[in-house]
Amino acid sequence: MIDRKISQAARMWRDGHRTEEIAHAIGFSISAMRSCIALNADLFPRRSIKQIEAKAAAKSPSPPKAPLYDGIPYGRLTACGCQFPLWGDDERYNVETSLWCGAPRASDGPYCGFHANRAVGPGTRSEREATRTLRKMAA
Numbered sequence: 001m002i003d004r005k006i007s008q009a010a011r012m013w014r015d016g017h018r019t020e021e022i023a024h025a026i027g028f029s030i031s032a033m034r035s036c037i038a039l040n041a042d043l044f045p046r047r048s049i050k051q052i053e054a055k056a057a058a059k060s061p062s063p064p065k066a067p068l069y070d071g072i073p074y075g076r077l078t079a080c081g082c083q084f085p086l087w088g089d090d091e092r093y094n095v096e097t098s099l100w101c102g103a104p105r106a107s108d109g110p111y112c113g114f115h116a117n118r119a120v121g122p123g124t125r126s127e128r129e130a131t132r133t134l135r136k137m138a139a
Contacts, residue, residue, distance in 0.1 A: 005026045005027070005028070006036060006040060006043065007043075008025075008026055008067050008068065009022045009025075009026050009028075009033065009036065009037075009044075010040070010043040010044060011067065012025060012026075012067060013037070013043075013044050013047075016047075019033055019034060019037070020033075024113075024114075024117040025066075025067055025113070025114045025117070026067075027113065063084065063085070063086055063087075063088070063115075063118075064114075064118070065086060065101065066082065066084075066101050066103040066112050066114040066115060067114065068103075069082075069101055069102055069103040069112075070099075071086045071099030071100060071101060071102060072099060072100060072101075072102035073095075073096075073098070073099060073100070074095065074098070074100055076102070077100050077102055078102075080104060080105055081100070081101070081102040081103065081104070081105065082100070082101035082102060082103045082104070082105055082110070082111050082112035082114075082115055083100055083101070083110040083111065084100065084101040084110075084111050084112070084115035084119070085098065085099075085100060086098075086099040086100060086101060087099070101114075101115055103115075
């Protein structure tokens with residue numbers, strides 16, 4: 001299980017994803033992901049900021065796919081599949097060619113963990129502080 005997550009992370013690293021994106025996609029904390037990168041230096045070659053920015057600029061405008069899932073047509077989407085659309089803002093929905101993620105859903109909501117993190121975002125600073133305060137009060 002861990003080996004599969006590390007190979008998935010290495011694949012995302014080569015594709016130019018940020019450390020934070022990779023950590024969220026595979027379910028690691030950011031510090032655990034950084035430790036994983038340090039311990040597996042052969043799988044995670046050093047990158048410069050210019051390399052990361054160049055890969056980000058070269059990416060297509062369509063939404064990113066969840067790792068290991070290429071998308072499926074709506075007719076094959078199951079009740080437990082991620083409903084994140086995989087077409088860009090400039091494209092129109094087409095029953096024959098438009099794809100949906102289809103990865104297994106997270107415990108709640110219509111999206112897989114990868115797309116749920118992308119759809120929600122980190123929140124505003126005050127929202128993050130409120131969450132921290134509530135956790136401290138509950139402990």
